[in-house]
Amino acid sequence: MEIKELKTEERNPATSEIDRMSTLEMVNTINQEDQKVAQAVGQENEQIVHAIDAAAKNYSNGGRLIYLGAGTSGRLGVLDAAELVPTYGIKPERAVGLIAGGKSAMFSAVEGAEDSAELGEKDISDLALTQNDVVLGLAASGRTPYVIGGLAYAKKQGALTIAIACVADSVIGQHADIAIEVVVGPEVVTGSTRMKAGTAQKMILNMISTGVMIKQGKVYSNMMIDVQPTNEKLVDRACRIISATADIDTKKALQFLEKANKNVAQAIVMAKTGKTEHEAAALLKKYHGNIRSVLDHE
Template sequence: MEIKNLETEARNPATTHIDTMSTSDMVKTINAEDQKVALAVAGESDQIAKAIDQASTRYSAGGRLIYIGAGTSGRLGVLDAAELVPTYGIKPERAIGLIAGGKKAMFAAVEGAEDSITMGETDLKNLKLTANDIVIGLAASGRTPYVIGGLKYAAKVQALTIAVACVPNSVIGQIAEIAINAVVGPEVITGSTRMKAGTAQKMILNMISTGVMIRQGKVYQNVMVDVQPTNDKLVDRACRIISETAEIPTAKALSFLKKADNDVALAIVMAKTGKSKIVAKQLLAKYHGIVSDVLNSLN
C-alpha cells in the first residue's frame, strides 16, 4: 500500500479547522481524539497478552527484550528499554533499544536511516541475536524498511518477533509471529504520528514490558520488589514497601532490609515468614524469585 493511502496519513475530519479554533476548543479536540487511543489498544488485548506470555518464557530462559524502530517509534523503544533498568533492577544488557541512525537519532533526525532494510539486520547481528531473544518491531505506519529488515532477520534466527503498528494488516505484522495493530485513526495533525500513534505504542510497550517483569517476580502485590535502594529516597521507598506488604513498622522494615543486604524481596519473605536469610534465599531460588509463590507454598 502506498504511504498516502495509510490510515496514519489520512486527514482527520474533526480537526480540519484546528488552526482557527480557540485554544480551549483546540485542547478539547485533541483530548477527544486521545480518548480513542485507549479503545484501540483495548481491541488488541489478546495479542498483547500473547506477546507477554511468550516474551516471558524467552526472557526467563535468558533472552533479551530488544526494541527496534525509527523516529518516534524508535525513541519510544529506547525509552522503554532504558526505564526498565532502574525500575526493575535488571542489567542494561537485558533490555536494548535500537533506533535507525543510532544514538544520535534520539535527538536529531538522521535522514534516510529508516529506509535501509540492511541496517535493521546489521544492528541485530551486532547484538549477536539468539533464539531466546525477543525483538519488538515498532512502526506506526507498519512498513518502515529498517524495522522490516530487523524482523526478517530475527525470524531467521528464530527469536520471538512482535510487531507494534497503528494500521490494519500491517506489513510488519505479517512478518512477525505476533502482530499488534492498534488502529487509532487519522492524527489530529495529518501524519504527525508522534501523537495518537505514539501514545498507543507507548501504552502497548508499558503493558508488554511491565507484564514480562511481573512474570519474572519483579512485582509482589502491586509494588516493585527489585527496587535498588541506592539513595535516601529509594531506601525510604524500600522500607515503605516492606512495611506495607509485611504489615510491620517502618523501623522494623529497615532492620529487615539491612539483614537482607538491601534485597527487598528477600526482606519481605523474611519478615512475613520468620525464616532466616539463608532459608528465605533458598525459597526464592526454588520459586524463581516470585514472592507470592514462596508465600503460597508455605500456606
C-alpha cells in the same frame, strides 16, 4: 500501499479548523481524540496477551527484550528498555533498545537511516541473537524498512518477533510471529504520529514489558519488589513497600532492608516468615525470586 494512502496519513475532519480554535477548544479536541486511543488498543488485547505469554516464556529462558524502531517509535522502544533496569532491577543487557541511526537519533533525526532494511538487519545481527530473544519491531506506519529488515533477520534466526503498528495488515506484521495492529485513526495534526500513534505504542509497550516482569516474579501484590534502593528516595520507597506488604512500620522495614543487604524481596520474605537472611535468600533462589511462590509453598 503508498504512504499517502495509510490511515496514519489521513486528514482528521474533527481538527480541520484547529488553527482557528481557542486554546480550550484545541485542548478539548486533542483530549477527545486521545480518548479513542485506549479503545483502539483494547481491540488488540488478545494479541497483546499472546505477546506477553510468549515473551515471558522466552525471557524466563534467558532471552532478551530487544526493541527496534525509527523516529518516535524507536525512541519509545529505547525508553521502555531503559526504564526496566531501575524499575525491576534487571541487568541492562536483558533489555536493549535499537533506533535507526544509533544513539544520536534519540535527540535529532538521522536522515535516511529508517529507509535502510540492511541497517536494521545489521543492528540486529550485531546482537548475536538466540532463539530465546524477543524482538519487538515498532512502526506507526507498519512499513519502515529498518524495522522490516531487523524483524526479517530475527525471524530467520528463530527469535520471537512481535510487530507493533498503527495500521491494519501492516508490512512489519507480515514479518513477525505476532502482529499487534492498533488503528487509532487520523492524527490531530496530519501525519504527526508522535501523538495518537505514539500514545498507543507506549501503552502497548507498557503492557508487554510490565506483563513480562510480573510473570518473572518482579511484582508482589502490586509492588515492584526488585526496585534498586540506590538513593534516599528509593530507600524510602523500598521501606514503604516492605512496610505495606509485611504489615510493619517503616522503621522496622528499614531494619529488615539493612539485614537483607538492600534486597527488597529478601527483606519481605524475612519479615513475613521469620526466616534469617540466608534462609530467605535460599528460598528466593529456589523459587526463582518469586515471593508469591515462596509464601504459597513454604
